Amino acid sequence: MEATDKMLVRSKSGLRIIAANADNASPFLLQEPEWVPDNTCSHCMAPNCNTKFDFMKRRHHCRRCGQCFCNSCCETKMSLPRMCFVDPVRVCGNCAEVTKRENEFFDKHLKVLITGGQFVVADSEPIDDNGPSLVCKLSSSHRYIFFEEDMSKRENIYLDKIESVQILTSGTDPQGNMMGTGIAIKYRLDTGEEEMIKLQVAQVPNRKQAMLWVSAMQKATKLLYEKQN
Ligand SMILES: [Zn+2]
Ligand SMILES: [Zn+2]
Incomplete structure (x- = not known):
């Protein structure tokens, strides 16, 4: 479990509620x-x-x-x-x-992002569309992505360790728009080693939720990237 203790602080601009431990911000x-x-x-x-x-x-x-x-x-x-x-x-x-x-x-x-989306995880090509799917979620602290009920105990992906994200596409829809099918996330492990994970939207009835998750993840990366500059 994550510690989510909050504290109330007063600054010259007004009252703020922040994480009691800065590491959990x-x-x-x-x-x-x-x-x-x-x-x-x-x-x-x-x-x-x-x-x-x-x-x-x-x-x-x-x-x-x-x-x-x-x-x-x-x-x-x-x-x-x-x-x-x-x-x-x-x-x-x-x-x-x-x-x-x-x-x-x-x-x-x-x-x-916190609600999560259902994906097939592929560490390598080609992606097996019919492989077992799992739910991918952002933690309530917003600090890392985790995989629910993952038997292989995949490591969490910390947002501050993400190097880049790329939307995976396959062809175009009848209107000529690229159709997103998933997201590839490049990130660093604790050891500093670079890792890449591909999350392919699972062919399930609520695949729209996973597509929204992909688009939200892209926006999230943009915000984090802007912050560093
Ligand atoms: Zn201003
Ligand atoms: Zn003025």
Whole structure:
């Protein structure tokens, strides 16, 4: 079992609920940004605004990027699950766009990953479509992928060890769209060795769930990749 103790902390931006042990923190979380110091910014930092701050025009910091804005450029309040704030917080126009996408991931795609999908695992070619299938899920801590009821006791795949993901396709549908049939994940083992696993969507009645899982996994990798840069 994973330790999932949470604690409530107060920062200058608001209350946050975080994992009591940083090692158990979700890899999707972001650090709070450093705030641009008030004395180094005399004007609103939004493109095309340039409002000068004074006694009436007060400074407001975007909680996501830490830059300094006038009220009208930073008046949107949004929930920021990637920074664990309890309540919606102020974000600038740019960050509002990014946050909207990220929140969709948290509300929708993360749930798909945790629910899991049914796959046939292939460590090598060719993939046996009729091989035994198993359910592949993201752990509730978001830290690793595990295989439910896997008799071979396959190792967990830690998200922070994933190097790349590739969508497997086979032909096109009648509309000419590539048809996804699975996902190949390249990752590193504890030993540093590189490993590749192919998850082929199992031919079961709820194969749509596995397809959604593949697409959510692709989005997850993108978020993690953006974070490193
Ligand atoms: Zn911002
Ligand atoms: Zn402004």
